[in-house]
Amino acid sequence: MNEDGLTNQYISINNDIINAGVVIVDATTLRFGAYQHEDQTANNWDGHGRFIAALNADGTADLDAAAVTSLSLNNAAFDLYNQYQDTVELAGYKANNSFLHLDVDVENLTADVLKVNGNVEGTTKLVLYPTSGKDIRGESILFAQSENDTTGNADSFAVWRVYRSPYMFDVKYTQTAENANKWELTMGDEANEYAGVEPGERPNPDVPDPEIPDVPTPEIPTVNNRKVAxxxxxxxxxxxxxxxxxxxxxxxxxxxxxxxxxxxxxxxxxxxxxxxxxxxxxxxxxxxxxxxxxxxxxxxxxxxxxxxxxxxxxxxxxxxxxxxxxxxxxxxxxxxxxxxxxxxxxxxxxxxxxxxxxxxxxxxxxxxxxxxxxxxxxxxxxxxxxxxxxxxxxxxxxxxxxxxxxxxxxxxxxxxxxxxxxxxxxxxxxxxxxxxxxxxxxxxxxxxxxxxxxxxxxxxxxxxxxxxxxxxxxxxxxxxxxxxxxxxxxxxxxxxxxxxxxxxxxxxxxxxxxxxxxxxxxxxxxxxxxxxxxxxxxxxx
Known part of the structure; x- marks a missing residue:
């Protein structure tokens, strides 16, 4: 893994993965989102990656089918930072020394979400990409939930890095029912080491530049004794x-x-x-x-x-x-x-x-x-x-x-x-x-x-x-x-x-x-x- 919680090589998925029982990502990065070849020949280049259990008779994705894919990360990264909200449905999730990269929309209090119908195992380090430096202390944002889960707990996810935001985020864990859990992001009072820092550039498909609203730079809190790692x-x-x-x-x-x-x-x-x-x-x-x-x-x-x-x-x-x-x-x-x-x-x-x-x-x-x-x-x-x-x-x-x-x-x-x-x-x-x-x-x-x-x-x-x-x-x-x-x-x-x-x-x-x-x-x-x-x-x- 490099200093950004990614690997130098990656696999980019911009389409549906259908009826995959187990997906193992070992020592590389699995990235969902747009991708284009150098010769501009990729089909569905601006598509979204998904795990799909089955297709309907007309060939469209059956979104009501129960998830069948279990995702296993080993010294790897699952990269969902793509400027849109992913909902990833899984039959199981396991992480070993691995990273999960998430879009976080602080204006609308939403984020990429993992929905797991099975066990959540290991501890995943989170890399967060808030859309701005907006102060949302007192609010919470759902990013993972599970059912039929006998292993998920308060240590399943831990915030490793937060870009842009003047404050660090924490993970709020709640057991919603027997063998059911949810994990939310909350903004704390701790000053963020990466306040105002933009993430490194990703490989850029031939996508027209979006119109970016003029968001004022947040005021970084001044503290006499700043908490650091x-x-x-x-x-x-x-x-x-x-x-x-x-x-x-x-x-x-x-x-x-x-x-x-x-x-x-x-x-x-x-x-x-x-x-x-x-x-x-x-x-x-x-x-x-x-x-x-x-x-x-x-x-x-x-x-x-x-x-x-x-x-x-x-x-x-x-x-x-x-x-x-x-x-x-x-x-x-x-x-x-x-x-x-x-x-x-x-x-x-x-x-x-x-x-x-x-x-x-x-x-x-x-x-x-x-x-x-x-x-x-x-x-x-x-x-x-x-x-x-x-x-x-x-x-x-x-x-x-x-x-x-x-x-x-x-x-x-x-x-x-x-x-x-x-x-x-x-x-x-x-x-x-x-x-x-x-x-x-x-x-x-x-x-x-x-x-x-x-x-x-x-x-x-x-x-x-x-x-x-x-x-x-x-x-x-x-x-x-x-x-x-x-x-x-x-x-x-x-x-x-x-x-x-x-x-x-x-x-x-x-x-x-x-x-x-x-x-x-x-x-x-x-x-x-x-x-x-x-x-x-x-x-x-």
Whole structure:
């Protein structure tokens, strides 16, 4: 099925189907209505499709004969959108993951109708085509009825999409007698995502254009918090999830590389492992990151990951190395949002794989640190009511940081620093099983951080240890966060933020070669808070 609840191929019927016992429509569209060949040779090209049980003696349709045709839809569509009112009489009706397209005359309160003398089975998704945006709240329109029906119920039909109308429709179910039911359309108060949207063009037989009355465009209701489908919330949450997925990665790499400087008798700072000769080191750290983002969507994130790397070259002033990162993130949306909300929850799961280079420069009290990295993100999107989608993204970024160490005493240091971090994630378009499509821009974020770290060095019998406290201010700048979602248009998903951050950490040297690290930080803002926890192990030789 495509994003309009139709298939790319279709069967067009513009005449009577007589005495057909079972009609099975599998993975295609059955369309009733006018059809003309390209060579203009079709007979009865402007006829109407019908299921007929029998003919009279004179060859005309016997409209009093009981229906004999059972219709079965499997991953298919039954398309009655043809600008006239169909009455389809059936001996049974069954649907599996299928769509029914209906004309809805809101001026006369009529619609295409299914009349079923037998069971109504499965759930059919309705695509409605009101003749205008007229407000008919409080009215109802019959579109299906059944008798001798032991399976039909309130879940037999569900509205999937409504064109033109400023309001969504609902299905009203009534049991009219034992084994007899009817289903009606009612207009609700919920704003419609497809308000004012015209349906896509259908194959057009050579029919003269009808005179279309001048119907004024309806006024679309303005709502401060608009109800949308849960997959819309999930699509809107993906850009924030893409940024959160690797937000703390560079800090984790830096913690392994930069938190081991010590003050020397020459009144300068060097790497604690420096012994007068070039050396290498390997390091690894698992990490856990959790955050909550309140606006424009309420998102709870839980991310587990691991970073690992090692030096390719190291001397007194320069250190060059490589690192890899794997993270698994879960992003849960309860449906709340600043401008949009859903009554059903959704979630996004992301696996990310990145690799990069780091460079560290030390000169007396100064240091500089830089990274360059790239990789992929793989996202699975799903809603609590079963809508699913997936998409992949390419991520690349880099960072630069510089600082200066002040030795307040031989064992107490104060280090002001400035850092800039760039992240770009380019996600492919996503299309879900309900037909919605999300088109993503190239997401870019710059994060600036200014902080001051206070470090206390502890002398141990086996090596060096330290503890530190680092408060900082973070400013983010976002571009390319727009998502174009079917029926909703462009939605901005991220804001520029001013954040505060406090980090507490330390190092413990077990020997001159082996040491462990640990840290935790808390980041906070008006609509955002996050916490990171990490442990690391470093071995130098």
């Amino acid at each position: 849960p997959e819309v919330i999930a699509y809107g949450a993906l850009p924030m999830a893409a940024i959160e997925q690797t937000r703390s990665m560079v800090d984790n790499v830096a913690n392994q590389i930069t938190n081991n400087r010590v003050y020397t008798r020459s009144c300068s700072f060097v790497d604690a492992y420096w012994n007068g000769e070039p050396h290498q080191q390997l390091w690894v750290n698992p990490t856990y990151y959790t955050s909550n983002y309140d606006a424009p969507f309420d998102i709870d994130a839980d991310i587990w990951g691991i970073e690992a790397g090692g030096d390719l070259q190291h001397d007194l002033n320069n250190k060059i190395g490589v690192f890899v990162s794997y993270r698994k993130g879960n992003y849960d949306m309860n449906g709340n949002g600043k401008h949009y909300y859903a009554t059903i929850g959704s979630e996004v799961d992301i696996d990310s794989y990145l690799a990069g280079l780091y460079y560290r420069y030390d000169k007396n009290n100064w240091y500089g640190f830089a990274t360059l990295y790239g990789g992929i993100q793989q996202a699975d999107i799903k809603t609590d009511d079963g809508i699913k989608s997936d998409t992949d993204g390419v991520e690349f970024g880099g960072s630069v940081e510089a600082g200066y160490d002040y030795a307040l005493t031989d064992t107490v240091y104060l280090t002001p620093s400035l850092g800039a971090f760039y992240t770009q994630v380019n996600y492919d378009d996503a299309t879900d099983s309900a037909g919605k499509r999300a088109k993503y821009s190239d997401l870019r974020q710059i994060e600036l951080e200014a902080g001051v770290k206070l470090t206390k060095v502890l002398k141990t019998d086996d090596g060096l240890a330290n503890v530190y406290l680092k408060p900082s201010i973070v400013q983010t700048f976002v571009d390319g966060d727009e998502v174009n979602i079917t029926g909703l248009g462009k939605v901005n998903t991220l804001d520029d933020d001013t954040l505060g951050r406090v980090e507490l950490g330390g190092r413990w040297g077990f020997t001159d070669q082996l040491s462990a690290y640990g840290w935790a930080n808390y980041t906070f803002g008006s609509d955002y808070d996050a916490a990171t926890f990490g442990l690391g192990l470093n071995y130098a030789w």
